[in-house]
Amino acid sequence: MSVGIIMLVHTAFDRAEQVARHWAASGCPIVFHVDENVQDHAYHAFVSAMSDLEDVRFVKRHRCEWGTWGLVAATQAASEKMLQDFPDVRHVYLTSGACLPLRPVQELFDYLDERPHTDFIESATTADVPWTVGGLDRERFLLRFPFSWRRQRFLFDAYVKFQRLVGYKRKIPNGIVPHMGSQWWCLTRQTLSAILEDPERKRYDRYFSKVWIPDESYFATLSRLYSRQIESRSLTLSKFDYQGKPHMFYDDHLQLLRRSDCFVARKIWPFANRLYDAFLTDQEGAMKRTEPNPAKIDRIFAKAVDRRTRGRRGLYMQSRFPAEGRENGVTCAPYSVFEGFSDLFENFEPWLAKTTGARVHGHLFAPDRVEFSDGQTVMNGALSDSAKLRDYNKLAFLTSLIWNTRGERQCFQLGPMDEIEDIEWDITKDPNAQISVITGAWAVGLFKSNRNFADIRKEAARLQQIESTHLNALRSEWA
């Protein structure tokens, strides 16, 4: 009894050969399918490179484009060849050229020997999975998809729209229930041969050849008809990014992959030398005998996706410059805004700094310059005190200040004499802002000023108007 390996290869033949020799060294027969898009000389070079191995077969090449029937046809051809040429094979493991065995092959043998009738294939009904990206979940089984999504996007979209418009719905043959899952399965001879020798196979093939991404559903659906025991999970660890594309593993993922306890992982970057070196050496790199446990590293990947899509609060950078409203918070930490306090108290700023240990700035939005604490002209992160630079984008200035000084509470003064017009709403809406206002305290400054009373009167009217508008903002439903 043995395990047969099907490898679907379309690139990085040196790596495919390396992995194939690893399997072969443990006695696994291998059937290759090479994408028809591969140039002939590369194909023949690969065939001759593998010619010294006895239990290696190549099957007729199909054009394998992502999301099309070609991948299923290739898998079918390779499976038939495997079952026919290697009667000892009990489990057939479908892999790609970018798959890498993580545990000694013998451990996989032992694992499957203990579960001789189990089919490992991820298989779930569409209603229950969150995987589908792009909205075509149920519809992928009910519409026809004769056009390539990659090369004929316009026709693809137009035809989908058209079918929706006329309310077209395909009939699913024999009332089978469409299931979906990762195409990297490991099936028993019994189940696989039952699928391939099914008298109704022509009908199924015709149906699935117009389904969207049939390689994710053909075997997942049909194995439900015949399997004695389905374990709905893949023995191959694969991760998808937030766009639904397979995640590449690099050298940095070495420890992560070790921890997964999975038998095989994909996709491996062809130039990840450390990974290939570490996992293709025999028992030395062996991991302990435990159940595969991809969940162990799920959390890390979930975090990575979260970092990619939501980013960090209050951090903008060249790789992440979200549109307004999608910032995930405009600032990264709480800060305090004081309005009127420094007018009323002579030593408010030093007092506040002493009492709280926070960094207390003056009027950050003063018209002539940014009043950083202690009269500094440059703040953390090379923030300049130039009013012109600040006014170029006031919100970004505030965001940067709070980010650059994280770990230290920031306080600053604000008042109607400042340039608050296009920043007050941002501060008001920011849940990190702790705003305290003593209304009318700006009048103390005028009261102490040595100006003509007519000017004072005019200025008081202006400031009162500004503060009144500002207070309306603070009291609005958004604040």
Add this chain to the structure above:
Amino acid sequence: MAEFIEAPMEPLQTIIDEIGKTRRKALAEAPKLTDLTGFPQFLQSLKNQGMHPYLMGDFAIDAGMPESQEPKPKPYLIK
């Protein structure tokens, strides 16, 4: 404003507590209130000029500002 200077320590304490989160100490020292002698009269002058200052609250001219005439931090001590 008028309301605030009647009893400034309470709101200050609240604000400081919010900043300090973990440390809940009573304030030992108050900031020094600026001298507001004549401020009510100043506001009245604005009113007399037809400008209506309302955001400061009510400052009674006759009563003056007893605390502000000579700022004494002592009465604000909270222990």
